Amino acid sequence: MKNGAPPSPRPELRGLPVYEPGRAAPRGAIKLASNENAYGPSPAARKAFHHFSAFERYPDGGASSLRRALSRRLRVRPDHLLIGAGSDEIGDLLARAYLRPGDTVVYPKYTFVRYALSGRACGAKLVESRVAADFSVDIADLARAVRVRGVRMVCLANPNNPTGAYVGREDLRRILDETPRSAVFVLDEAYFEYARLSPDYPDGARFLKSHPNLIVLRTFSKIHGLAALRVGYALAHPSLISELHKVRPPFNVNAPAQSAALAALADERRVRRVAARNASERARLQKAMSGLGFTVYPSAGNFLLADVGMNGRRAFRRLAHLGVIVRPLDAYGLTRHLRVTVGKPSETRRLCRALSRLRTSR
Template sequence: MSISFTALANESIRHLAPYQPGKPISEVQRELGIKDVIKLASNENPLGASPKALAAIKNQINELALYPDASGHDLKQAIAKLWQIQPDQITLGAGSEALFVLIGQAFVKPGQDVIISQYGFATFTIATRIFQGNVVTVPAKEWGHDLEATLKAVTPNTRLIFLANPNNPTAAWHDHDTLVKFFERLPSDIIVVLDEAYAEFMTDEKNYPDSKKLLSQYPNIIITRTFSKLHGLAGLRIGYAISHPEAADMLNRVKLPFNVASTAMVAAIAALDDHDHIEATLNLNREGMQYYKEELTKMHIAFLPPAGNFMTIDVARDCGAVYQSLLREGVIVRPLTGYGLPTFLRVSIGTMTENQRFIQSLRKVL
């Protein structure tokens, strides 16, 4: 080959490690010849998609030849109603990961600093580096985003901070008052992406931040939410950002006109209204988390204080080997070596049958 695409690629992309997603079920079935495989690797909804969303997609099928509404009017109305905000504060994206990229595209100039926590969600690095932003990694404190160290890392070159609350994969999170104290001290022209992918699972936590209130006090915040977790629509790719209208205006200028599928938008509207599915998901998650905590404690396996819909556990040995053994049992989880946690696995909370299967398999392989 007389052309080197690697040499031609932007410097910042050449050295970028590709994101390692959870292994798909079909791949494990193909590679290991096992039929009965369960996936607890990507924090998906074990109950599947909201039934109301499925019905809405069926109704939308006849419209598939038409482009979607580029303004996302109906979904923005539904989100605006839910949050009691104005539709011009909303930006839609194909999942929150696509919103991180839009934010990078709109706001990060080559060479500017973007602060990410040590165990911060991997996509933050990608969304920074593709725009030639400079990733500044702040060492974690108690597995979470060290806000004090972040304030110290801020310089005139800092453009943006990615803060997942709770964080994936460590589940660490900050409460409302802690974030207020942080924003009080942070220069007001630094954008903070408050990634709330798991916020809906935090309803039992009294001090979980009221991010709408934070945004009203600190307009430099961009909140991101997803339909991939609570609503079970990860395969459709749909999420949204809430911000000051001027930030949303900038984001909507860089978004491609038809960045969100019509099926995704109708499904999202229906899912917001599917209170039975939401309640069933939260109840199952509570039950599963309690079960994991009890079983792991009985097995003397350490785990990080959980939040969201997953558990991060320390198997106290090479997690890659444990991961491979679990695959042979037909159980897909996520090894965290890539995050610099070589003895940790992340396991999603599934149905109770799936949770039991994971625990039995873990017991067997350990």
């Protein structure tokens, strides 16, 4: 074998960081770091997964049963839907299908780090629009940013991770109207089922007819409690969906995951119950954390952003030492902040005990 330099990857990958997932909880610790559903999936979804037996067969490549079920639920035709291995995969398909080196991707500051990673991997330029001091999106600034020449993609997480802020109906309409039709508008609604309890929270799917460049992403990872199985979906005009099928791996969503997602979707009562529990537990946690002297921001998701008044990475380490894994946000440029997932009441109590010890040792 000849020696020589190893193959060089595309130059866009130079210096690109690897996504840092929430740390797994060691034995005895609790994990409130990845906005998972503390209550787990519907029992029907667990059952569907465990009863799966056709291991020797490839999965249904187009996930046609799941698409049909979603199409009935969401009142759109199946050709408006695409299923992915998590909504993350659909984000990557979008980048592969639409981004060329030198294109511009626009998103508000302090948003889900995956948009920047996918954009950079494709050689796109990244432009961040401003947010207010309470992290709400500055719509005028976003409207200005999306009109600049070369914008090929706009990403808006609604509500936003990690801040929890959301854009209301009229603001969403405005920003969609301002975005040129030549740019894909990616509306990431990973926390849709939680957020729809918040006043004036818009259902992005309502704008699909009027905006053929819009794609709405949702997931089974959050309220449906199936993060481990990796199932997400997109809603968009068929012309956009058909481009994504060209870059989709043929069997991207495994069969037991499709079965579990189908069962989870059917259990609407559970979804509503988890959303209601989350709203009350989130309010309780927000009050308790504010009472401990932290600045906590309003959130429409199943997580809260807090300014802990000290180095966030250090706070994360101390809390981990006390058996509570949360999320430091230095990768987002939020160096005094932590993001905590809203868990069960017992987890809230344990988190608050740890935060109280953190406060006295600040």
